[in-house]
Amino acid sequence: MSDLVLYTNPMSRGRIARWMLEEVGQPYRTEILDFRGGHKSPAYLAINPMGKVPAIVHDGTVVTECAAICAYLADAFPQAGLAPASGSQARGDYYRWLFFAAGPLEAAVVNKVLKVHVPDDPQMRGMVGYGSLEAVLETIDGAVSRTEYLAGDRFSAADLYVGAHLGWGMQFGTIPKRPSFEAYAGRLYGRLAAVRAREIDDALIAERQASGAA
CATH class of the missing domain: 3.40.30.10 (Glutaredoxin)
Known part of the structure; x- marks a missing residue:
């Protein structure tokens, strides 16, 4: 063991x-x-x-x-x-969304909570990995609205990680309760594990x- x-x-x-x-x-x-x-x-x-x-x-x-x-x-x-096969398109999606949530999503949400203001200047925004919170949320919204799972046709660790961020954020008001977010997180949070x-x-x-x- x-x-x-x-x-x-x-x-x-x-x-x-x-x-x-x-x-x-x-x-x-x-x-x-x-x-x-x-x-x-x-x-x-x-x-x-x-x-x-x-x-x-x-x-x-x-x-x-x-x-x-x-x-x-x-x-x-x-x-x-909990991970798609190596070299598959689903594996690429898996890495993409795992690290999108670990990078742009978390950074944008934390900066909002801390009231960190990014100047509305293209050059300055280009220095910020997430651009804007709205851009991040729109990107996640599009992803979870298109398909049941983010990486292929089955649940993966990417869904767990993204779903946990959305569920936690909606619970504490740091992420808005969009219908797509609630539906996606709701499916995942109902899993036995x-x-x-x-x-x-x-x-x-x-x-x-x-x-x-x-």
């Missing part, structure tokens, strides 16, 4: 990694790091010097960053069918709140 460990906090992007692990269906151990210093402990900084969650360790291999974790797990456990992951993390939140932990 492989050694697979998730380092996370249930009130973090670690929820995405948890969902991916539940989709993979392999045994894994969870280490919960609190935000009162646990994520900055020497032991964890040896795993991720950024002191951020999530991270996974699989047979000694450390992977951080949610998109990388999703891509790694899909390749490490191909039997789960997604439900299991939410139940695990929600139970951990309730437990930690009851004990006064962060």
